[in-house]
Amino acid sequence: MQTVMSQKLASYGQWTYRGAWALEIAAAAIGLTTGVALGVQAFSASESVTAMDLTLASAPFLMVAIAELTKIPIATLLFSASWLWKPIILVFLLVLAGITFETVFMGMERAGALRQLRYEELVNKIDALEQEATKLASADELGRKADQVDQAVPKLSS
Numbered sequence: 001m002q003t004v005m006s007q008k009l010a011s012y013g014q015w016t017y018r019g020a021w022a023l024e025i026a027a028a029a030i031g032l033t034t035g036v037a038l039g040v041q042a043f044s045a046s047e048s049v050t051a052m053d054l055t056l057a058s059a060p061f062l063m064v065a066i067a068e069l070t071k072i073p074i075a076t077l078l079f080s081a082s083w084l085w086k087p088i089i090l091v092f093l094l095v096l097a098g099i100t101f102e103t104v105f106m107g108m109e110r111a112g113a114l115r116q117l118r119y120e121e122l123v124n125k126i127d128a129l130e131q132e133a134t135k136l137a138s139a140d141e142l143g144r145k146a147d148q149v150d151q152a153v154p155k156l157s158s
Contacts (some may be wrong), residue, residue, distance in 0.1 A: 020072055027100070028065035034107060035061025064103050067096050 035058040043054045071093065078089045 017072075024068050024072055028068040031061050031065045031068065031103065035059075035065075061103075064099060067099055071096050 038061075039054040039058040043051075074089060074093050074096070078086060078093065081089055
């Protein structure tokens, strides 16, 4: 009975290990893609940005992607290290998790800020169109008041 349970746990452990690697590889790929996409977007939006600026803007995402891929080996090392090294390795692993959290948080914050900017631009365009419509309506009203034909018609009929 004990060996069957040990075999099941070993099987679950292998699946968990594979799933963790798949998650880390996906996170690294998403981070790299995000970094390159943001760099290319900034590069195409500005006339003064150089290829070096694009490289420097994407470099932090490359570093985070590399950090993502080191988590599982470091976590594996945590289990095999002596008790003297375990706290140091654990702190290092927590720092890596903090870096990932901060990167995801900043990405979400940037997405929210971009949506807010688009909304504000749309509201400003609507306000400008409403002001233009008001000006046109008042100009039309002034035009009707100054229309000499409309003023002469009542005088002719009397």
